[in-house]
Amino acid sequence: MSKRPIGIFDSGIGGTSIFHEIHTLLPNENCIYLADSKNAPYGNKSKKDILKLSIKNTELLINKGCKIIVVACNTATTNAIDYLRENYKLPFVGIEPAIKPAALNTQTKAIGILATKGTLSSQLFHKTTDLYASGIKVIEQVGEGIVPLIESGKLDSKEMYLLLKTYLKPMLEQNIDYLVLGCTHYPYLVPMLSKMLPDTVKIIDSGLAVAKQTKSILTSNALLNEYANKPTIKLYSNGEIAILNSILENKFNSFYLDF
Known part of the structure; x- marks a missing residue:
């Protein structure tokens, strides 16, 4: 066995x-x-x-x-x-997205979650968020278009950069200090995300x-x-x-x- x-x-x-x-x-x-x-x-x-x-x-x-x-x-x-x-x-x-460690360690009391629509709308996601992120501002963002770009070999493309810039803007405006990657495709974005995010924002996945x-x-x-x-x-x-x-x-x- x-x-x-x-x-x-x-x-x-x-x-x-x-x-x-x-x-x-x-x-x-x-x-x-x-x-x-x-x-x-x-x-x-x-x-x-x-x-x-x-x-x-x-x-x-x-x-x-x-x-x-x-x-x-x-x-x-x-x-x-x-x-x-x-x-x-x-x-x-x-x-599932690593909400727990992000919520427990945030200093700004604001975390960002980049995930698919299917994950963000699920009962399990809401249950986990309610359990660990009470009193924390959770900025959810559907990563529409990211997976198709990765699947078509456009990981490091200008299209990807512009898409991520749009998704990160509202999170940074609300002073997040953790970005939770809620899709297994997204860790491949870490090199690009690291260049786009300030040093005060930690990237976390599961x-x-x-x-x-x-x-x-x-x-x-x-x-x-x-x-x-x-x-x-x-x-x-x-x-x-x-x-x-x-x-x-x-x-x-x-x-x-x-x-």
Whole structure:
């Protein structure tokens, strides 16, 4: 059982930011990653469609023998993970915006959340915000257009810069000191965001926390791979493989898969 792979899926290539954290923390683990780029972004789809896509990805990973599934998509987590946990026997790890650490550490009592419409409108997001951000000004911003630009290879484009400038302006006007990235595509924006934001604003995402939670669940279920042999890493996309390879800097084997 322990040699079986960790399964990871996202609405495209963004969840590779989570894969990197998991692979760094758990270098012995075999991994299978699914980039559902054909259906990206999930953030503007209905809950019914998000659930349908999440089930499709889950069943594909189960058929490939995965021992645990990481839902490396904020929108899929907030809209589908409860159903997945109730209907499939293997453990699931989800992801949601890192509101808690931002709310607990803010000095200006104002934090910004950049996320998809599907995440910001979900019950889980509002529950987490109500629980940890009471008395904190939370400036929410739907990152409309960001995922399509990343998926089409325009990560460092002028279009991206102008879009982010528009989204950051109201946050900076309200004196945020934390920017929470609420989509797994967004950590790839950190180099650009760091140049655009003042030093007083800290950028925070959930990647390392997800990797630690994955390790914790594998350990508690006696599923941790203790073997030190070179792991098998397979990344599949139903979109443009060249873009997946580019964002991974051609370090891993990527394959086209029609799913």
